[in-house]
Amino acid sequence: MLSILGSPNATTFCDRITRRDVLKIGSLPMVGAAGGLTLPQLLAAEAASGSASPNGSHKSVIMVFLSGGPPHQDMFDLKMQAPSDVRGEFQPISTSVPGIQICEHLPRMAAMMDRLAVIRSIVGSEGRHAAFQCMTGQTVNNQPPGGWPSFGSVVSKLQGTVTPGTPAFVGLSPRMKNSTWSDAGQAGFAGPAHAPFLPNADGADNLVLNGMTLDAFKNRKSLLEGLDRFKAAADAGGSLESLDAFQQQAFGILTSSRLAKALDVSDEDPETLARYGGGSYEPAGYGDAGPLHNHYLLAARRLVEAGVRIVTLAYGRWDWHGRPHGTNFENARDHLPRLDQGVTALLDDLKQRGMDQDTTVIVWGEFGRTPRINKNGGRDHWPRVSCGLLAGGGIDGGQVIGATNRLGEHPVDRPVHFQEVFATLYRNIGIDTSIATVKDFGGRPHYLVDHNLHRPLPELT
Numbered sequence: 001m002l003s004i005l006g007s008p009n010a011t012t013f014c015d016r017i018t019r020r021d022v023l024k025i026g027s028l029p030m031v032g033a034a035g036g037l038t039l040p041q042l043l044a045a046e047a048a049s050g051s052a053s054p055n056g057s058h059k060s061v062i063m064v065f066l067s068g069g070p071p072h073q074d075m076f077d078l079k080m081q082a083p084s085d086v087r088g089e090f091q092p093i094s095t096s097v098p099g100i101q102i103c104e105h106l107p108r109m110a111a112m113m114d115r116l117a118v119i120r121s122i123v124g125s126e127g128r129h130a131a132f133q134c135m136t137g138q139t140v141n142n143q144p145p146g147g148w149p150s151f152g153s154v155v156s157k158l159q160g161t162v163t164p165g166t167p168a169f170v171g172l173s174p175r176m177k178n179s180t181w182s183d184a185g186q187a188g189f190a191g192p193a194h195a196p197f198l199p200n201a202d203g204a205d206n207l208v209l210n211g212m213t214l215d216a217f218k219n220r221k222s223l224l225e226g227l228d229r230f231k232a233a234a235d236a237g238g239s240l241e242s243l244d245a246f247q248q249q250a251f252g253i254l255t256s257s258r259l260a261k262a263l264d265v266s267d268e269d270p271e272t273l274a275r276y277g278g279g280s281y282e283p284a285g286y287g288d289a290g291p292l293h294n295h296y297l298l299a300a301r302r303l304v305e306a307g308v309r310i311v312t313l314a315y316g317r318w319d320w321h322g323r324p325h326g327t328n329f330e331n332a333r334d335h336l337p338r339l340d341q342g343v344t345a346l347l348d349d350l351k352q353r354g355m356d357q358d359t360t361v362i363v364w365g366e367f368g369r370t371p372r373i374n375k376n377g378g379r380d381h382w383p384r385v386s387c388g389l390l391a392g393g394g395i396d397g398g399q400v401i402g403a404t405n406r407l408g409e410h411p412v413d414r415p416v417h418f419q420e421v422f423a424t425l426y427r428n429i430g431i432d433t434s435i436a437t438v439k440d441f442g443g444r445p446h447y448l449v450d451h452n453l454h455r456p457l458p459e460l461t
Contacts, residue, residue, distance in 0.1 A: 058162045059358050059429040060304045061393070063151070063312045064297070064343065065131050065173070066365035067181035067289050068319025071379050072387035073371060073408040074332055075103050076400075077120045082407050086371045089329045097398045105336035108344035109389075114398040115347065117460055119388040121402025121411035124418040125367040127383035129319070130180035131173075134366055135312065136188075137422035137449055146441035149194065150185025151422060152310035154448055156194035157438055158431055163307035166258050170303050171196035172296050172313035177288035184312045189440040196312070199263055262306035265295045272298070276345040279338055285317025286325045292316045292335065294342035301349050304359055309429065315339065318365055322378025328369070329377070339363075347391050360393030360428045362421070371407045384410050388421065393428040395460040419454035427456040 073079050078092045078101065092101035095113035102110055102118070109116060126139045133139065138148040149157070152169035161168045171184020187195035265273070279293035292315065300311040316335050320328040343363060350356040368386035369379030385404055391397060403413040423433045426448055433456070437445035 057355070057358055058307065058309060059393075060309050060311070061151070061155075061360045061362065061425055061429055062297075062300045062304065062346070063134070063310070064361070064363040065134050065181075065312065065314045066316065066318045066339075066363065067131070067176075067178075067314045068129070068285075068317050068365065069367045069369060069381060070318045070365045070387065071320070071328060071332065071369040072120065072385065072404075073369070074328065074379075075106065075336065076118045076387045076389070077404055077408055078103060079371075079406060079408050082371070085373050086407050088373060090332070100398075100400055103336060105333065106340045108340045112344060112347065115391055116397050117390045117395055117399050117401060119390070119401045119416050119421070120385075120404055121413065121415050122364070122368075122386045122388050122418065122421070123384070123411060123415045125383040125386060127367060127381065128180070129178070129381070130366060131183040131185075131314065132180065133418055134364060135183060135185040137419045144189060144440040144442070144444065144446060146189030146191075147186060149188030149190035149438065150196070150312075151425060152185045152196055152312060153187045153190040153194040154426075154438055155310050155429060155431070157190040158436060159309060159429070161307070162309060163258065166262075166307040167197040168309045169194065169196045170308050170311050171198050172200055172299060172303075172311060173198075174200040174290055174314075176283070176290055176314070181289060181314055184314075189446075190438055196310075197259075199259075258306050259303075262302040262308075263299055265298050265302065268298060268302075272349065275348070277338070277341040279342075283317075284335075285319070285331070289317030289319075290314040292338050294338065294345065297342045297346045298349070301346055301353075301355075304355065305353070315342075320369070320378050321380060322374055322376025327377030328373065328379045343389070350392060356392045357394050358392075360395070360425060361391045362388065362425065363390075364388035364421075368408075371409050385415075390421075390424075390460065395424075395428070399459065401457065401459050416457065417454050419449040420457055423449050423451070423454050424456040424460055 073086070074088055074090055078090065079087050080092060081087075091104045093104045093107065093110050094101055095110040097113045100113055100118070102113070126133060126141075128140060130140075135150040135152075136148045137151065152171070156168035159168065169185070173182045173184045176182040184196045184198060187193075261267075273295075276294040276298045278295060279291065281291045281293055283289055284292040290313075296313050296315070300313060303311050316339070317331075318335065320326070320331045322328060325331075343361070347356065347361060350359050350361075365386060367381055367383040370382045374380060385408070401414055402411055402416055404410060405412045426433050426436070431448070433448045434451045437447055439445050
């Protein structure tokens with residue numbers, strides 16, 4: 001973590017980023033080594049950073065990962081004709097699209113269903129309790145040299161950054177006890193230069209910029225001079241090349257306040273903040289998942305607006321096995337309304353800013369939940385089918401893709417593979433999966449998905 005000295009009792013970071021918001025400049029994975037730049041070059045980069053489009057008109061994706069596996073039959077695929085130990089406690093409600101119904105605890109999504117696409121038949125899950133498959137579209141076993149890169153790292157590799165000083169790929173997930181859920185996406189064989197910037201994660205050793213105070217940090221020129229002094233000291237000791245990639249990235253990120261400002265949601269319009277609804281920064285569920293706070297969704301919009309191409313975040317804890325940690329339905333009554341408010345606020349926000357046609361939002365988890373409710377009032381892991389929600393990016397909304405059987409056990413119509421979803425996301429951001437490749441560490445090129453089997457979803461064009 002890159003630290004700036006300030007008052008021992010300070011509760012605010014540089015550029016008004018508060019500790020409470022947990023949106024701090026923390027671990028700094030490299031997206032471009034700036035360690036050799038001089039002060040004039042840094043100042044030039046700062047000036048150049050104003051060249052990005054102010055309304056985020058580049059293509060982008062915001063991926064909301066529902067850590068633990070959301071219950072498909074209690075959200076988008078209610079089974080009212082099933083026995084009581086399958087259908088559960090919730091009722092369906094009609095939506096703005098005739099014939100489509102979803103859970104009663106998602107009324108805002110129901111009202112904008114004409115803009116949403118629900119997938120009820122996602123298949124291909126390997127059943128791992130992890131974000132890996134939702135971040136890569138690939139399975140863990142038999143990976144090429146270097147490992148599969150995440151979606152964001154591939155986009156960073158193939159398309160680069162939009163704005164100097166702003167990374168192409170940001171992961172907002174905070175550190176969790178279950179590290180496989182907090183995985184924002186790894187660089188894999190795309191290389192460390194394309195790892196996500198992780199403003200909320202801990203990891204790198206603490207550094208201090210040669211005695212710079214918080215007041216000095218507010219002066220951009222002083223900050224850049226401090227960076228020069230730090231680099232000179234490292235160079236003199238022969239240690240610059242050995243600096244961790246996390247630290248080298250700090251030099252590039254801190255040439256502009258654009259990223260810090262994007263992460264500081266406190267200067268947002270009060271009406272916008274109220275629309276998102278806030279939440280809690282405490283770990284959701286029973287202590288090993290990310291917070292259930294809608295300001296992370298607002299920060300995602302602000303990051304895209306600042307020039308970020310891919311934003312990933314983990315939202316809540318959806319691994320509801322039942323008592324003593326609350327039943328599936330007790331937890332859902334807490335999580336579903338918050339998700340409903342946050343996602344719809346994000347979609348409305350994007351539309352009002354003219355960003356909705358260029359920004360795709362996807363909401364999903366690593367697998368679904370068992371059709372039958374267990375003796376503790378929970379649902380267990382169910383890799384055979386899961387659900388997902390897509391909106392924005394120019395997709396055709398107002399539709400449901402796929403269907404499951406009467407008990408929600410498996411698809412009976414239009415199974416949709418994980419890689420079909422990824423092919424769609426790549427298409428929306430401007431990458432053709434039938435021709436694009438990335439080389440692994442052994443020099444072998446790899447397609448982004450198995451393009452012979454999995455194409456972008458034609459229903460969404």
